Amino acid sequence: MAPGEPIVKDSPFFAALDRFVQKAEFRALNEASLARIMEIGGLPGRKHEMFTFANVRPHIDLPFQPKFGMEGLSCATVRQLVYHGCEKSFLVVADGVYYPALSDISAVREELTVHPLAEAMAAVGPRLRDAAAAETDITAAMNGAFCSSGLAINVKAGAKLSAPLQIIVYSTSAKERLNATFPAVTLDMGEGAKAAVIVKSAGETGAYLGNALFDLRLGIAATLDWAYIQADDAAAVHLSKIRLTAQKYARFNGVTASKGGRMTRHHHECRLQGEGAELSLSGVAILEKKEEAHHYVRVHHEVPRCQSRQHFKNILHDAGHSSVDTCVTVHPGAQLSDSNQLVNNLMLSPDARADNKPWLSIYADDVKCTHGATVGKIDEDQVFYLKSRGIAEARARALLTTSFAQSVIAAIPQVDAALDARDMLIGKLEAKGFGVN
């Protein structure tokens, strides 16, 4: 691994660390993570292969203030963010802290348990610590270094969640300082459990730094439909790390819709550890101005007969910048692995930039793995076809542009979340004159 750039002693990072008051439950995690940051060699620089495309350093090497919890978050604000169908199955994490009083899980209380992370650290602490000690992503290690709160969710074996569970991650912005939050969420799905979870990340207008960790464990034959709606303010920095392990016959179906912003980066580290495990991961972003959204994905086929499907789509306007760096590793002995990776980019401006790096690392000889990427403009043959049916040029272009994103948005199974993602993303296009109606 290429070294990061050393953190100098008077850096904002150390200043934040000096002010940071550790909680006893999290001390071991914080210390293991800090040791790991020092071991890796400091903050991520452009020479670090993990950050070649996503230059996060200028966005995190800032005087930030770790913030834990907020006062005065109104029920009305939260209510606006709750999806239809999740009115009695939502959890609120505000400025990194879980607020049971603002949450309502009455519809799914029989099927799962939820605890503030501090109370669950005896159970999940060791695994978070072990993962932190091996963490290669400095931004995720930063989450571990400052983590003092979050959620621990257990879906009982055999349970089928009767309603989708929504996790609202809400951040505040302050003029005098850069609020930074570092929540962690653990989700354990028992054997045969079935759930749909929607994460909605949003916040106040203005700058803030959100750096969240999701540690997802799928037991044997568990199924998780996972939608991640990143709807933060354009001035916000959004970093997420999703660690996933899937046991035998487990299925994960994940869709990430990114509004983008000053810096948005999602890191998925997925380990298929039981035979027959299946993973589907897709992402869509529509970027304008100087917005950025990046996907860094590592999928490990650790055992035979697993399947992974990845599809990312980006629409880039103005000087928008996206990247998808995704690697599928087929471990020795993981025969009959079946994987594909596809990245499609639609470029609407000569100043936009799309970096694509779908690649494979294969250590078995009986596998089927495909990967590909496209970068292009709107297909003129398609435009002409629509025009020759009486549809005006501007409308034809709008239809083709919006429909490019629509296929990934439509993969979000919950209607209200899909509509929200649609409005959030297509709304940006409509404001640019790509209105179909």
Place this chain on the structure above:
Amino acid sequence: MLEIKELRAGYGEAEILKGISLTVKPGEIHGIMGPNGHGKSTMSKILIGHPAYTVTGGGVTFNGKNLLEMPPEKRALEGMFLAYQYPVEIPGVNNAEFLRMAYNEKRKHEKLEPVDPLDFDELLNAKMKFLNMDSRFKERAVNEGFSGGEKKKNEILQMALLEPKVAILDEIDSGLDIDALKVVAEGVNKLAGPGNSLLIITHYPRILQYIKPHHVHVLIRGNIVRSGGMDLAEELETTGYDSYLKGK
């Protein structure tokens, strides 16, 4: 209805159409025959306004208006239609929504109220039944993953909805098995009437057994070299195009 006069046109430097003249009256069915690469598809693309082709001479009037001055969408709204030889696939665009959009554009042009999704669905179901099309094609993306025959049926479905005044069917028989060909031909025949005209472009006479043309033209090297009736198509079935190709 459609009057083509001394039309010359090409693609880049190459002149493909070298002075075609053709008059199509309301209710007429014309068969345009000829071997591949002699200008049949170019003619159809030029008539609907494809930007890749340049008109270098002659003119076309459509219901008294200068067709060549109209942008492609205007030509469509005025009643010009091409059933493509190779319809493009448009992933992500729902077929039924696309059809409704095209249908409502036409209604808007005719100063009629747009049709709402439910009413349109009823209309679409009727048209699809008429063409023996599976209703699942409504929910799929436009032409995406359709077989050759399904794509052709989808073209005729659009023709059935838009009710054009002049429909050009470019090699509508290619890629169709005999049963599908009969269904498509039956559909086209039901759509043909005294108020609209058809141009059937084909290099193979079989389709003309099912859609009987009033006039048949032979297009060789960018020119109509011979015109006649159904008997000309029958003659070509036995003689082929060899004698025309050797002629020059």
